[in-house]
Amino acid sequence: MFKNMKLGMKIGGGFAILLAMLAISSVIAYVQFESLQTKTQKATKLGADNALMLEREIDHLKWAATLGNLLLDDNVAASDIITDSHKCALGKWYDGDQRKQMERDNPELVEIFRALKEPHERLHESAGEIKEKYPDFDEHLQSLLAQHWVEHLNWFNALSYSLQTQRVFELSVDAGKSDFGKWYGEYRAADSEFGRLLGKWGEPYKKLYLSGAEIVAAQNSGDYAKAHEIFQAKTLPAQNELSACYQEAMDWIRAENKNIEAAKQIFQTKTHKALNEVSALLSRASGALSAKVRKATEEMNSRIAAATILVSALALMALVVGSLLAWYITASITRPINRTIAEMSAGSHQTAVAAEQVSSSSQSLAEGAAEQAASIEETSASLEEMSAMTRQNANNSQQANDLARQARKNAEKGNAEMTKMTCAIEDIRNASEETSKIIKTIDEIAFQTNLLALNAAVEAARAGEAGKGFAVVAEEVRNLAQRSAEAAKNTSDLIEGSVKYTEQGVAIALAVAESLREITNGVCKVDELIAEVTAASNEQSQGIEQINTAVTQMDKITQQNASTAEQSAAASEELSAQAENMLRMVEELVAVIGGQSADNDFTPRTTARLAAPSCTAFKEEPESPKINDNEAEAFIPLDSDEALSEF
Template sequence: MRHTIKQGVMIRIAIIFVVVIISGIVTVSGMNQIRRHSEATELATEINALVLTAEKAHYGWVENLCSAVAMGTEFTGSSDYQGCVLGKWLYGSERSKIENQEIVRLMEEMKPIHQAIHESAQQVLTLKETDQAAAIDFYLNNTKANVVNLVAILDQVAQITEKEVAANQAGLITSESTTKVISIFTVAVTLVVSILLVVYILKQVVKPLQVVTESSGNLSKGNLDFEIDIKSDNEIGMLAESLNSSAKSLKLYISDITKILSRMAAGDLSSTSSIQYIGDFVEIQKAIETIGTEMSQTMDQIHSSASQVDAGSTQVADGAQNLAQGATEQASEVDNLMNMIEQVSEQINSNAKSASITTREADGVGEKIDQCNEQMKKMAEAMGQISSCSGEIQHIIKTIEDIAFQTNILALNAAVEAARAGSAGKGFAVVADEVRNLAAKSAEAAKSTTELIEKTLHVVSNGSELTELTQESLHSVVEGAEIVTNQIKVISSASMEQEAAIGRIKDSITQISTVIQSNSATSEESAAASQELAGQAQVLKQLIGKFQLRKR
């Protein structure tokens, strides 16, 4: 059975606690006894002093009464049996503190005697007024006898209190001695147990911990070649065994890890651990296994990649050679393209010049057509004015016709009147006929003029319509000329832009030619680099071949 340090320390501390508790209990009990003895002694001393005082007071009281009876002096004593010192003690609250039943019994015995003493004073004084001899006899046989009895009882109380004081003094001395002895014993036992506890701790804890600390220092320095020599079945012994086991396990793990890493350094990536790790070291074992597996897979992938790089570099070299040859052919084609573009550029320049000349001529034709259009507008306005004047002439002819009609009517009326006048009116009839003839001619002339004006208006209307049609045709011609002019300008502008674009194309082709030449040189360099890369891939495959990889 293992005995732990905690159990040993707790047992010794428990012994100290038990001793201290027992000492405390005994000390408290002794102190209580001392207190009780002190209180009892104090109470007995007070009662003894009170008894002596009461005896003295009642002796004086009785002498005062005797002097008053025998000599006729004034009695100054009190007849109140509860007002004196003894009466206050007998009837007061202090009585409850008295535990001695003998004293309590004597106090009950004193009460009637004490009361009779004080009450007899008034009787003696009353008898003195009538019969002094009877008063003296009552005093001697009653009052003084009662005082003697009271004093005797008080003496008994005094004796009892003196015995109590002596007994309490003896008990107080005994309690003090007992308390001192127990306290000394307790201190001695506590000191011995404490010394044993310190010795136990030094032997079972401190010295083994020093050994463990020294060995732990070796462990912290990385030195695992140690063994803690502690033969104990407590916690420190278990700690020593654990440290020894941990050192052996660490040494075994380090040896295994060193072996695996050395094999890996030698190129053997298939090496695995030969022991089973425990606890948190399992993660280290897993990490080493993972490292070996990952490195093996990585090397395998590098080998595959090197093979692919070897094959790819050969393809790249062949492609670069083909690219260099194609670049040379492209350079030749670019030169041909430059020549063709030079020809196209010359044609575009010629087209641009022709378009510029055509634009200027079209602008001149447009201006002339605009002048014709303005003249046709003026002629249309003149035809309109002619048509307006013809209308006014029609109005005038209409007026002439009306005048001829009225003249004709007037001539007719004149002929009628000339016929009525007979021969006297013949001359007037001739005039009327001439006027009628003149009116008829005027009407014919107006009719002819009207017909001529109507023909003129019809011709003017046809001229106006033709003028409008001509004006519309000229307007269409102007618009068409403007469209042609704008298109010629667009063609001219496009020709100029084509000329500029051809210039930029020439620059771009020049850059393309430069790039093709650069690509050709780069292709040759790439071919050389690919061949070098293929050589390096072969070297890499040879290096990876030195490693022994894990089988999947």
């Protein structure tokens, strides 16, 4: 079935089978991957959920860390703490669709999530409590304030010491330029209460520094007493006022520090417990999800392994079938092409040889044409003679016609005479028969006479001596009787002969009459034939004239033939060159089909086969038309790599 297909059908069919197999394996792979993808999506979803759980856990750990930091780190503000259980990351997620989706996907988590709600709320409640307790100020504020206070006291002591020693106060008296002043100018209290308390400091501080400036002015003028007065009058009250303010602020700070402890207590007891519960629940959820993820991953792996085996098997099968098909199609294409090439190659050899023969034949044809031209001239002369002879024939046939008519008349006359002769012969025969009867009678008489004579002799013998004379007579009588019998017998023979001849004569006369009738008929036919001959001669005469014109044309054509033969000789040389070209092309084709090494596989066999039905002209050639490899290479440069490279 495959053998009878067209080339396109073969290749198309092969590809169709391969494509069909590819489509089947693709569909199977697609189905496999589709289910795999579903599995993967499921596993991914579970993984994502798991990650989400962890994230939520981490979120809350972060949240707890922030809460812890609030208690430890000054930089963390209480406002950063999320106290609403619905606003934290876990709460948002818990209230959102994501949780419901997860519960739908994983029913075992529902209980965990339900349990989660209560400790989570407690956690945030505890945070709220902490936030309520926890003052919004810097924990190190006490020490900072004490430090700056010490600095200020140093400045004040230095001032009082300068008064005691009666030396000029060397430190800055500008309120904004002292260390304490700088801090105070820059510090902005977070707590409003503390701010209010700190705000009270401004007035005495200003007064203090102004008094300081006055003291320095007095010292510079050398009026140490005045400086002392100023110190007593202005500086000390300001200092006392400032000191009261400091005590007030420190008392407030101490009160606040107690709240911090309470908040820490709450964190330790409530928050930590709730956080642990939340973490445990989330860990449980995460663990459940992790188990599911593991299971899904295992399923996925097994499915992947199965799909891999199936797809590999299909691919292998496709590979095998494809290879077989490719081999078969290639073979079915290349084999006939190889055959064709072989025959083409042989044909080209034959063509080359034939072209040479055509060349020589054309030359001999040209010579022949010249000879033919001469012959045609001779023919023309002969035709004129024939024309004259034909005319003479026409005349002669006319005379022959007259003679034939005369002959017919004579034959008819002869026929009539023959009839008369037949009658005469019949009469003669009758007469002979009559005579024959008479002769028979005579013969009988002779016989009787002979008997009588014998009887007489017997009687004479009886008579003895007396009958001697009678015996002689009887003897004589008997002799006579015998003679007469003999004569009768001779006559009878003669008459029988004449009767026989007469009968022959009658037969001959009949034959002659028949012959004469045939002659008459023949003469009639001759008459007709001669008329036809006359007509034919006339036609012949016309025909010869036509032949004459034809011969003239033939003469022209012969000359044309001569030139044509020369042209065909040239053309045959061209043909020879083309045949060699064709051989070279065939070699290229061989190289294309079978590679460089395959070019000698078929040439000798096919050449031998094709050489068998060669014409007689081929047989006259001294060299055999069979061409082996070497001769073929001699004909065409088979290993013409250089020639090919020129292409």
